[in-house]
Each structure stands twice: as C-alpha cells, then as structure tokens.
Amino acid sequence: MTLSDFLTLLPAIVLLAWGVIMLVVDLFLPTNRKGITPLLSGIGAAAGLGVNFALTGYSQTGFNGMVVLDGFASFTNTLLLISSLFAIMLSYDYMRRMNIERSECCALMLISTAGMMIMVQAYDLIVLFLALELFSIPLYVMSGLVRGKISSEEAALKYFLLGAFSSAFLLYGVAFLYGATMHTNLAGIVSAIQGGAVQTVFLMLGVALLLVGLAFKLAVVPFHSWAPDVYQGAPTPVTGWMSVSVKIAALAALLRVFVIAFPSVAAQISPVLGVLAALTMIVGNVLALVQTDIKRLLAYSSIASAGYLLMAFVPYGQGEVASDSIAAGLFYMIGYLFASFAAWAVVAAVEKEDGKGLQIADYAGLARRHPWLAVAMMIAMVSYIGVPPTLGFWGKFYLFRTALEGGLVWLALIGLLTSLFSAYYYLRVVVVMFMQPGETEARREVWVNLLAVVSAGATLLLAFIPWQLLDLASTAFLRFP
Amino acid sequence: MVPASYYLILSVVLFVLGALGVLLRRNALVVFMSLEMMFNASNLAFITFARMYNALSAQVVVFFVMTVAAAEVAIGLALMVEIFRSKRSVDIDQMNTLKG
Amino acid sequence: MLTDYLPLVVIIVFSVILAFLVVALGHLFGPKRPSEKKSMPYESGMVPYGPGQRRMTVRYYLIAVLFILFDIEVVFFLPWAVAFRDLGLPGFLLMVAFVVVLEVAHLYAWKKGALEWE
Numbered sequence: 001m002t003l004s005d006f007l008t009l010l011p012a013i014v015l016l017a018w019g020v021i022m023l024v025v026d027l028f029l030p031t032n033r034k035g036i037t038p039l040l041s042g043i044g045a046a047a048g049l050g051v052n053f054a055l056t057g058y059s060q061t062g063f064n065g066m067v068v069l070d071g072f073a074s075f076t077n078t079l080l081l082i083s084s085l086f087a088i089m090l091s092y093d094y095m096r097r098m099n100i101e102r103s104e105c106c107a108l109m110l111i112s113t114a115g116m117m118i119m120v121q122a123y124d125l126i127v128l129f130l131a132l133e134l135f136s137i138p139l140y141v142m143s144g145l146v147r148g149k150i151s152s153e154e155a156a157l158k159y160f161l162l163g164a165f166s167s168a169f170l171l172y173g174v175a176f177l178y179g180a181t182m183h184t185n186l187a188g189i190v191s192a193i194q195g196g197a198v199q200t201v202f203l204m205l206g207v208a209l210l211l212v213g214l215a216f217k218l219a220v221v222p223f224h225s226w227a228p229d230v231y232q233g234a235p236t237p238v239t240g241w242m243s244v245s246v247k248i249a250a251l252a253a254l255l256r257v258f259v260i261a262f263p264s265v266a267a268q269i270s271p272v273l274g275v276l277a278a279l280t281m282i283v284g285n286v287l288a289l290v291q292t293d294i295k296r297l298l299a300y301s302s303i304a305s306a307g308y309l310l311m312a313f314v315p316y317g318q319g320e321v322a323s324d325s326i327a328a329g330l331f332y333m334i335g336y337l338f339a340s341f342a343a344w345a346v347v348a349a350v351e352k353e354d355g356k357g358l359q360i361a362d363y364a365g366l367a368r369r370h371p372w373l374a375v376a377m378m379i380a381m382v383s384y385i386g387v388p389p390t391l392g393f394w395g396k397f398y399l400f401r402t403a404l405e406g407g408l409v410w411l412a413l414i415g416l417l418t419s420l421f422s423a424y425y426y427l428r429v430v431v432v433m434f435m436q437p438g439e440t441e442a443r444r445e446v447w448v449n450l451l452a453v454v455s456a457g458a459t460l461l462l463a464f465i466p467w468q469l470l471d472l473a474s475t476a477f478l479r480f481p
Numbered sequence: 482m483v484p485a486s487y488y489l490i491l492s493v494v495l496f497v498l499g500a501l502g503v504l505l506r507r508n509a510l511v512v513f514m515s516l517e518m519m520f521n522a523s524n525l526a527f528i529t530f531a532r533m534y535n536a537l538s539a540q541v542v543v544f545f546v547m548t549v550a551a552a553e554v555a556i557g558l559a560l561m562v563e564i565f566r567s568k569r570s571v572d573i574d575q576m577n578t579l580k581g
Numbered sequence: 582m583l584t585d586y587l588p589l590v591v592i593i594v595f596s597v598i599l600a601f602l603v604v605a606l607g608h609l610f611g612p613k614r615p616s617e618k619k620s621m622p623y624e625s626g627m628v629p630y631g632p633g634q635r636r637m638t639v640r641y642y643l644i645a646v647l648f649i650l651f652d653i654e655v656v657f658f659l660p661w662a663v664a665f666r667d668l669g670l671p672g673f674l675l676m677v678a679f680v681v682v683l684e685v686a687h688l689y690a691w692k693k694g695a696l697e698w699e
Contacts, residue, residue, distance in 0.1 A: 020682060020685050023685065023689055024685055024688065024689070027688065027689060027692040027693075028692075126542050126545065129545075129549075130545060130549065133549045133552070133553075137552055137553065137556055140556050140560070141556060144560055144563065147563070148567065150564075150567050150568065150578050151578045153560065153563050153564045153567065154564065154576045154578050156560050157509060157557075157560045157561065157564055157576070158576065160553075160556060160557055160560055161503070161509065161512055161513070161516070161557075161573075164516045164553050164557070165500075165503050165516060165519075168496075168499070168500075168516060168519035168520055168523065169519075171520065171523040171546065172496055172519070172522065172523045172526065174523075175492075175523045175526035175527050175530065176526065178527065178530050178539055179489075179526065179529075179530040179533075182530075182534050182536065184538075184539075184542070233578075541660075544656050544657065544660070547653060547656060548653050548654070548656065548657075551649050551650060551652075551653040552650065554646070554649055555646045555647075555649060555650050558642055558645070558646050559642075559646060562639050562642050562643075566639070
C-alpha cells in the first residue's frame with residue numbers, strides 16, 4: 001500500500017473524513033448554532049471538488065487494482081460533487097423551516113456522496129457492492145429524517161426494504177460471477193472470459209442478477225415501484241439530490257462494469273436492455289400523466305429519464321458505439337443535473353411547513369408573484385421535454401443519435417414518441433403557473449432562490465456550447481485493464 | 482466429502498426462499514429476516530466457490546458482507562421501531578400513506 | 582483423516598453420558614421437600630409477575646442495535662491480530678484509522694444519549 005493508492009481515492013477520502021468530522025463538530029455545537037455544520041459541509045464538498053479538479057487527467061489503478069481513477073471517474077465525480085453542493089444549498093433553509101436535523105443531513109450527504117464516488121471508481125465488484133451500501137445506508141436514514149411524520153418514515157422503510165432487496169440481488173450476482181470466473185476484479189473477469197475458462201451458466205446468471213441490482217437503484221421499470229413513494233415521502237432537498245446523484249452513480253457503475261467486463265455477453269443482454277428501456281420510457285411517461293402531486297410527477301419524470309439513458313446504452317457491445325453511448329449518457333446527465341435542481345429548488349421554495357403546497361394546482365399564479373421561480377421551473381420543464389434551446393434538447397439529441405447509430409430505430413422511435421407525449425404533462429405545470437389565477441406564495445430564502453436561478457441559467461446558457469461539453473464528456477475515457 | 486454442488490443448491494434454495502419471503506410476507510420484521518437470508522445465501526455461495534477454487538479472497542468477502550448486513554440491521558430496526566411508535570404496527574399492507 | 586476426530590467424538594459421548602448420569606443420580610437419590618418458594622422458576626431471584634410475552638421497551642432495541650454494530654467490528658480485529666507481524670506498521674496505522682472511526686461512532690452514540698437508560 002503506497003501513497004499513490006490513496007491518491008486514487010483522494011476526493012472520496014476527503015469527503016468521507018470531512019463527513020465524519022462534521023458529525024463530531026455537530027455534537028459540540030449548541031442548538032442555536034446548528035447552521036454552521038451545513039456551511040462547513042458545503043466547504044468540504046467544495047474542497048472535494050477542488051481535489052477532484054487537481055486530479056483530473058490522472059489515469060491509474062490503486063489498492064491492487066480494486067479502484068481506478070480515470071477521466072470517466074473524474075467527470076462523474078465532478079457531477080456528483082456539484083450535485084451535493086447544490087443539495088446542501090437546498091437544504092440549508094428548508095431543513096430549518098421544516099424542523100429537520102439539517103446538520104446531520106449534510107454530514108450524511110457527504111458520506112453518501114463519498115460512497116457514490118467510490119462506486120464510480122470501483123474496479124472490483126466487491127468494492128462496488130460496498131460502495132453501493134455506503135451510499136445507500138445514509139440515504140435510508142435521510143429519507144426518514146422527518147421524525148414523527150408518517151409519510152417520511154414509511155418512505156424510509158420502503159426504500160430500505162427494497163434497497164436491501166436489490167443489493168442482495170447484486171451481491172448474489174457478484175457471487176455467481178466469482179463462481180464463473182474465479183475473480184471479482186474487472187481485470188480478472190476480462191482475462192478469464194478471454195481465456196475461455198468460464199462457466200457460461202454462472203456467468204449469465206451473475207450478469208442478470210447484477211443488472212437487476214443496478215436497475216433497482218436506477219429505478220428502471222419494472223424495478224421502479226419504490227421511486228415515487230420514496231421521492232414523495234423524503235424531505236424535498238434529499239429527494240432532489242437523490243434523483244440526480246443516485247442516478248449518476250448507478251448509471252456510471254453500469255456503464256463501467258458492462259462496457260469493460262461484459263461486452264462478450266452483449267448479444268444476450270442488449271435485447272433485455274432494449275425492452276427495459278422501452279418499458280421504462282413508456283411506463284414512466286404514461287404514469288407521470290395522471291399525477292397531481294408535483295413530487296410524484298418529478299419522480300416519474302426521473303424514471304422516464306432513466307429510460308432514455310438506458311436507451312443509448314443498449315448497443316454498448318458494438319465497440320465504436322460504446323464510447324459514444326458513454327459520452328451521450330454523461331452529457332445528458334449534465335443537463336439532467338441542472339434542470340432537476342432548478343425544478344426541485346422551486347418545489348422546495350413553494351412547499352409549506354404543514355406539507356401543503358405540493359399539488360400542481362398549488363402553483364397557480366406563481367408567475368405573477370415570483371416570476372423568477374416560475375421561469376426557472378419553466379426552463380426545467382422545457383429541458384425535460386427536450387425542446388431547444390436547453391441542455392435537455394442536446395442531451396436527448398445525442399442519446400437518440402447513439403441509439404440510431406446502434407441500429408435501434410424502433411427504440412429511438414419509442415423515445416421520440418414518449419418525449420412528445422411527455423410535453424403534455426410538463427407543459428401543464430407551466431400552464432398552471434402562468435395562465436391560472438392564484439396567490440401562490442413562495443419562500444424568499446436566499447440559497448434556494450439562488451439555486452433555482454443558477455441551475456435554470458446553466459440549463460439555458462450551457463445549451464449554447466454543446467460541442468465543448470460533449471468534447472468534455474468524450475474525453476471522459478474509461479481505463480481498460 | 483460433500484460435493485460443492487450441494488452447497489450451491491442449498492444457497493440457491495435459501496436465496497429463492499428469502500426472495501419469496503420478501504415478496505409474500507406482510508410483516509416488515511419477517512421481510513427483514515428474509516432479506517438477511519438472501520445475504521447469507523450469497524455468503525454461502527462465496528464460501529463454496531472459495532473452497533472450489535482454493536482461494537482465500539472470497540472468504541474475506543464474507544466478513545464485509547456480514548458487516549454490511551449488521552449495519553442494515555441497525556438501520557432497519559431503528560426505522561421499524563420509529564414506525565411502530567406512530568402506527569402501532571409494522572404491517573406492510575398498512576403502509577399506504579403514499580399514494581398517487 | 583477421520584480418525585483425527587476420534588478424541589473429539591469420545592469427549593462428546595463421554596460428556597453427554599456424564600451429564601445424564603449426574604442429573605439422573607441427583608433425581609434418584611436426592612431428598613425432595615418441595616415448598617412454594619422452591620417451586621418458583623427462579624428460586625432465589627425476583628418474584629415473577631405479569632404475562633411471559635409482554636412487550637419489551639423500545640430501549641432494549643436501541644441497546645441491541647448498538648451491540649450489533651460494535652460487536653461485528655471484532656470480525657476485522659481478529660484477522661488483523663493473527664496477521665499482525667506480517668502487516669507491520671501500515672497495517673497498524675490502518676487499524677488505528679478504523680478504531681478512530683469506530684470511536685467517533687461511540688462518541689456520537691454517547692453524546693446523543695443513546696447509552697442512557699432513562
């Protein structure tokens with residue numbers, strides 16, 4: 001074990017250590033000074049971001065090849081860290097107003113983000129599993145943080161039971177992959193598969209179970225049932241953060257593991273992925289249509305997003321397309337991150353202390369009272385639909401292009417139709433905000449409003465430099481063994 | 482000497498029983514126990530393969546899985562106690578506050 | 582191979598026989614003068630009250646959870662102790678880091694009052 005091993009994981013280590021320190025610091029703070037911890041946590045996340053930028057361009061494995069630092073990891077880590085910074089901004093005032101332990105929430109957020117970053121950097125399936133648990137367990141706690149509110153507790157228990165269920169599948173898959181190849185290390189698995197000394201039945205079983213485990217986390221239909229309930233019950237900042245970060249981490253792990261280790265089973269897996277993607281796009285969008293609660297609407301919208309992401313990933317076995325699908329997936333994530341935080345910031349601003357203000361009808365007249373928030377929400381919705389000039393448009397454009405490149409015309413067609421269909425329910429929110437009369441009050445809390453405006457602005461402005469961003473995403477290479 | 486395949490079959494049986502338990506049982510505590518069974522089925526599979534290949538590495542995995550399972554027990558029990566305080570029940574069918 | 586286990590089998594068989602023998606001898610030859618105090622489940626303990634299947638206080642769960650969490654960490658100490666000499670200073674430092682994290686958890690539980698019974 002050398003120092004360069006630790007260098008590989010440095011951003012995650014910084015976050016982990018800072019999170020633990022935050023827990024201790026919080027213990028010794030008087031009750032009226034608890035606001036210090038979120039601020040310090042924000043500084044910690046920013047420090048992690050700085051370390052991550054300093055390490056960009058490195059490409060090395062560490063800890064006997066169990067973790068890796070490559071362009072792909074640096075890129076995803078950046079997204080994850082920005083997401084956690086945003087989430088801390090979002091929770092600063094919200095948690096105080098809702099009477100939730102905000103300091104613990106921020107510390108847990110840091111620890112959980114560290115888990116996600118390790119998951120992205122995992123080069124060994126056991127490390128992947130441990131990292132998955134490291135980010136999931138704080139998440140279960142965070143979804144149940146609203147003590148005494150039954151919906152939050154139920155959400156936490158549901159998330160916990162189904163989350164543990166999915167990790168059991170993942171772990172069993174890892175066990176069978178070990179049985180098939182004698183390795184849990186991706187490099188070892190690759191060489192075992194190339195050497196031909198593999199038990200095919202175990203291998204297929206392992207891959208399938210692994211896929212189920214990750215699909216749960218990604219909220220892919222038919223493994224999505226937890227998502228709407230958990231998203232509705234959890235505190236809004238946690239929900240917003242979860243909908244972005246968990247998706248990024250699970251997708252990145254899926255990309256890395258399948259592209260590196262299992263291109264040889266692509267012939268069997270790709271059709272399954274195609275069906276899953278189609279189902280996810282259809283079910284997510286159709287069920288979003290009937291929602292009246294904004295949090296559930298956004299939950300189904302995030303399920304639909306997982307479908308689009310998966311669509312570009314279906315042809316991962318075709319060498320050339322694989323790198324395109326990684327770039328397209330990462331690029332879509334940028335847009336998804338900014339649009340989501342814009343939307344969730346507005347939701348957090350409009351939500352009332354007694355749990356009211358979450359219906360779509362409650363947004364009537366928001367444009368008149370709070371034009372900035374309404375415009376931010378509108379930009380987020382337009383970006384979700386995929387209308388130019390927003391990042392969402394370019395994101396979907398590249399996803400569709402990748403699917404067509406892989407020869408999946410039918411899938412791209414389904415994606416396009418469901419996108420058109422989704423315009424209906426997204427625009428309904430906009431119509432309610434701008435056309436219907438009402439006296440919607442929103443909080444004028446600095447951080448939340450700032451976040452809404454900044455995210456929406458980024459969604460809009462970054463759409464004018466899509467090529468540069470795509471170049472950035474394309475340089476996010478995977479390190480092959 | 483018992484053949485390794487027997488252990489594997491036992492592990493599959495345990496895993497399937499656990500999965501069925503999660504899907505069919507209504508008491509959250511029993512669901513929870515079924516989950517533990519699934520984790521232990523994985524442990525058994527790891528140990529079996531480790532013995533088949535004479536490799537130590539997979540046996541170490543079991544330590545980590547045990548620790549993770551313990552952490553999950555802690556979270557799960559805490560959540561259940563919390564729910565029981567407000568609902569006086571941990572029946573999954575009664576968890577219907579969230580609907581849409 | 583299997584003959585290595587013969588002493589173990591002998592010990593098991595012997596101890597089973599001995600246990601039965603002792604109990605049986607006491608039962609056969611011991612004097613029996615039952616009284617109300619003596620027939621109680623715990624002769625010298627507290628007087629039992631209430632039904633046997635009453636609900637436990639939630640506090641027991643808290644203690645149980647903490648016990649599980651801190652108990653399982655021994656799993657990592659034992660292999661480390663066995664390989665202590667081979668691992669040397671790096672292994673020791675890593676274990677120190679592990680213990681520090683564990684102690685933070687302990688401190689947290691302590692300060693939050695999880696170890697208080699009342």
